[in-house]
Amino acid sequence: AQSVTQLGSHVSVSEGALVLLRCNYSSSVPPYLFWYVQYPNQGLQLLLKYTSAATLVKGINGFEAEFKKSETSFHLTKPSAHMSDAAEYFCAVKPNRGSTLGRLYFGRGTQLTVWP
Amino acid sequence: DTGVSQDPRHKITKRGQNVTFRCDPISEHNRLYWYRQTLGQGPEFLTYFQNEAQLEKSRLLSNRFSAERPKGSFSTLEIQRTEQGDSAMYLCASSLGQNTNTGELFFGEGSRLTVL
Numbered sequence: 001a002q003s004v005t006q007l008g009s010h011v012s013v014s015e016g017a018l019v020l021l022r023c024n025y026s027s028s029v030p031p032y033l034f035w036y037v038q039y040p041n042q043g044l045q046l047l048l049k050y051t052s053a054a055t056l057v058k059g060i061n062g063f064e065a066e067f068k069k070s071e072t073s074f075h076l077t078k079p080s081a082h083m084s085d086a087a088e089y090f091c092a093v094k095p096n097r098g099s100t101l102g103r104l105y106f107g108r109g110t111q112l113t114v115w116p
Numbered sequence: 117d118t119g120v121s122q123d124p125r126h127k128i129t130k131r132g133q134n135v136t137f138r139c140d141p142i143s144e145h146n147r148l149y150w151y152r153q154t155l156g157q158g159p160e161f162l163t164y165f166q167n168e169a170q171l172e173k174s175r176l177l178s179n180r181f182s183a184e185r186p187k188g189s190f191s192t193l194e195i196q197r198t199e200q201g202d203s204a205m206y207l208c209a210s211s212l213g214q215n216t217n218t219g220e221l222f223f224g225e226g227s228r229l230t231v232l
Contacts, residue, residue: 009156034220043120043207043223044159090158103149103172104221106158 004093006107014115019063019078021110023091026072032094033074034104035065039087047089050074061085086114118142120224122208128230129198136194137227141210148191149221150183151207152176159207165191198231205229 007022025031035047048059055067061084065076074091091107121140129135141148147166151159162181164172167188177183180198185191195202205228209221 004158036223041225043225044209044221045223046220049220092158103161103164104159106160108156108158 004091004105004107006089006091006110008110009108010111010113012113012115013081015083016080019076019081019085019112021076021089021091021112023065023074023076023107024072025074025091025093027093027095029095030067030069033065033067034092034094035059035063035074035076036090036092036106037087038090038109044090047076081112081114083114083116086112088112120208120210120222122206122224122227124227125225126228126230128232130232131200132197134194134196135198135229136192137206137208137229138190138192139208139210139224140190141208142212142222143189145210145212145222146188147211148185149209149211150191150193151209153205153207153226154203162193162206195229198229200231203229203231 003026005024033050036044037047038044047063048057050057050067058064063078065074067074088109088111090109092104094104123138127135149164150162152162153159161174162177163183165185168185180196183193205226207226209223211221
């Protein structure tokens with residue numbers, strides 16, 4: 001069974017500090033991987049995705065993530081946090097690359113708080 | 117606004133009542149998904165449509181739940197004889213065929229159900 005583990009349900013950083021949100025997946029074959037962000041009272045929005053091209057993926061708002069097959073990880077980072085980054089972040093996996101279905105498996109989410 | 121829209125945004129009902137949620141996907145998207153999100157959890161897949169055909173249903177979708185997409189455009193999710201455990205945010209997402217190969221979904225803002 002596919003699973004996604006997000007370490008840390010809450011992460012707090014100061015404005016300007018490094019943001020690191022952790023995601024590990026379980027899959028026998030490297031899947032497609034995604035990070036979605038959910039701002040209060042809004043729908044989930046795609047932040048970035050890995051689809052087997054470059055292992056370092058750049059997304060919106062200065063976020064990036066690196067796919068590490070040996071560690072089965074896809075951690076999300078941002079060099080300098082901004083107050084507007086406060087939101088909930090979800091890691092998701094699409095396990096079957098050959099499938100035309102779009103079913104995603106989501107982690108439990110990490111709530112990011114940014115202190116002034 | 118040409119995004120995914122859901123209605124109602126909030127629904128409070130008494131246990132045992134029936135409720136129906138509507139989702140209008142992005143107009144050119146042929147694929148539509150329903151997910152459920154409870155507090156502290158990531159979105160969980162419920163069901164998926166390609167055009168009007170319901171192609172996949174999760175075990176989470178008990179026989180009290182039914183979803184339709186009669187003309188391949190909007191979709192409805194009905195819950196009969198609601199239970200307190202049905203309290204959750206119901207998310208709708210859509211995608212265009214080719215985007216589904218990489219799993220990118222576009223989410224609505226969700227319909228929050230509270231069962232008293």
